[in-house]
Amino acid sequence: MSPASERNAGDEGPGAGAGQxxxxxxxxxxxxxxxxxxxxxxxxxxxxxxxxxxxxxxxxxxxxxxxxxxxxxxxxxxxxxxxxxxxxxxxxxxxxxxxxxxxxxxxxxxxxxxxxxxxxxxxxxxxxxxxxxxxxxxxxxxxxxxxxxxxxxxxxxxxxxxxxxxxxxxxxxxxxxxxxxxxxxxxxxxxxxxEGESWVPSWRNGPVQAEVAAQLGEVPGVTGVAFAPGEEAELRVFVRIASGGGMPAVAAALEACQHIMVDPAWGDFIDTVELCPLPA
Incomplete structure (x- = not known):
């Protein structure tokens, strides 16, 4: 123990242990x-x-x-x-x-x-x-x-x-x-x-799925969105992406979809999600 440490320990006084x-x-x-x-x-x-x-x-x-x-x-x-x-x-x-x-x-x-x-x-x-x-x-x-x-x-x-x-x-x-x-x-x-509310899992929650589909549907190249219960995650999201623009366009669309789904705001409604891209 350094001298400074000894001084600090000594400053606690004999009453420190009793206080604890x-x-x-x-x-x-x-x-x-x-x-x-x-x-x-x-x-x-x-x-x-x-x-x-x-x-x-x-x-x-x-x-x-x-x-x-x-x-x-x-x-x-x-x-x-x-x-x-x-x-x-x-x-x-x-x-x-x-x-x-x-x-x-x-x-x-x-x-x-x-x-x-x-x-x-x-x-x-x-x-x-x-x-x-x-x-x-x-x-x-x-x-x-x-x-x-x-x-x-x-x-x-x-x-x-x-x-x-x-x-x-x-x-x-x-x-x-x-x-x-x-x-x-x-x-x-x-x-x-x-919060005194009923829990509706996202795999059967229509309003949550509708909002997810609306946001993903705005991504260029996305032509369809569907949902199912996940095998490991709570929700599986199927995203159909047009392949006419080539692989760079498909990759860009998939990246945009992933960016949407990692928004922390979904955490109030979706526990975990699997994003599954499908070719158009």
């Missing part, structure tokens, strides 16, 4: 109040809703139908959010106080969540996803949560509250039952729930 302990104890007390607050789930046993379990096990469905059915079942039940009183240094954390119930939700695309002061309030650990986004872990049962981490406590909440927490403090994403199902639920679905 007091902060940790206060955080635990706030957590206890949170868990003891009136809730429609006071008698919740932590078991999974049989209807949700049945849908999660129906993995023989096409991917788009599976996600749609899982979302409808989960939002008709309750979810469990894991809570810790003190987040480890450097860990992602989500404040889980009363401020999560805000009337208008922020659009915080790409926001990285880090705790400012993890001892100030009860927090829910957030997940860092492989694509760089941060999501809120939500569980269908206390057993699924315990299989993921043993150092957290289950708090059953209404799905809309969990959606508001995710929208306020993560990249507006849920990961359902990490460690077992590891199911990433679509961002537009979480956003719609937080």
């Amino acid at each position: 302990v007091d902060a940790a104890l206060a955080a635990r007390a706030r957590l206890e109040r949170l868990l003891a607050a009136p809730t429609p789930f006071r008698a919740d046993t932590g078991e999974a809703d049989p209807a949700v379990t049945a849908v999660l096990e129906s993995t023989d469905r096409p991917r788009h139908e599976y996600l749609d059915a899982v979302w409808r079942a989960v939002t008709a039940s309750r979810v469990i959010v894991p809570v810790i009183a003190h987040a480890p240094p450097g860990a992602h954390a989500v404040r889980l106080g009363a401020s999560d119930a805000v009337p208008s939700m922020p659009r915080a695309r790409g926001r990285e969540v880090r705790p400012d002061d993890a001892a100030r309030d009860a927090t829910a650990p957030a997940l860092s996803l492989p694509d760089g986004h941060v999501g809120l872990p939500v569980f269908t049962s206390a057993a699924a949560m315990a299989a993921w981490r043993s150092d957290v406590r289950p708090v059953p909440v209404e799905p809309v509250r969990a959606a508001r927490v995710a929208c306020a403090a993560t990249d507006q994403l849920w990961v359902l039952d990490p460690g077992t199902h590891d199911l990433r639920l679509p961002r537009p679905a979480v956003l719609a729930l937080a």
Whole structure:
């Protein structure tokens, strides 16, 4: 340790450690109040809703139908959010106080969540996803949560509250039952729930498809647009491009279509998209 570091450490004084302990104890007390607050789930046993379990096990469905059915079942039940009183240094954390119930939700695309002061309030650990986004872990049962981490406590909440927490403090994403199902639920679905709206997947959302078709139809060389559920993505967009102008014209049209579809504004309505060019 350098002399300057020694001086800085010494400036904290003998009361610094006691202050940290007091902060940790206060955080635990706030957590206890949170868990003891009136809730429609006071008698919740932590078991999974049989209807949700049945849908999660129906993995023989096409991917788009599976996600749609899982979302409808989960939002008709309750979810469990894991809570810790003190987040480890450097860990992602989500404040889980009363401020999560805000009337208008922020659009915080790409926001990285880090705790400012993890001892100030009860927090829910957030997940860092492989694509760089941060999501809120939500569980269908206390057993699924315990299989993921043993150092957290289950708090059953209404799905809309969990959606508001995710929208306020993560990249507006849920990961359902990490460690077992590891199911990433679509961002537009979480956003719609937080705002009190119904989620209509883009593969069956007529107004969204009409707007996409209108914008792509303005690209020179595009002669038709069609839609289908994606195999890996939520939505597959077929774009028919005239080949009469040669490969340079086709490449320019395809580049323009890609530029339109990467507009972040689509993120509120389309989770992921596959763009499939077709020759005219």
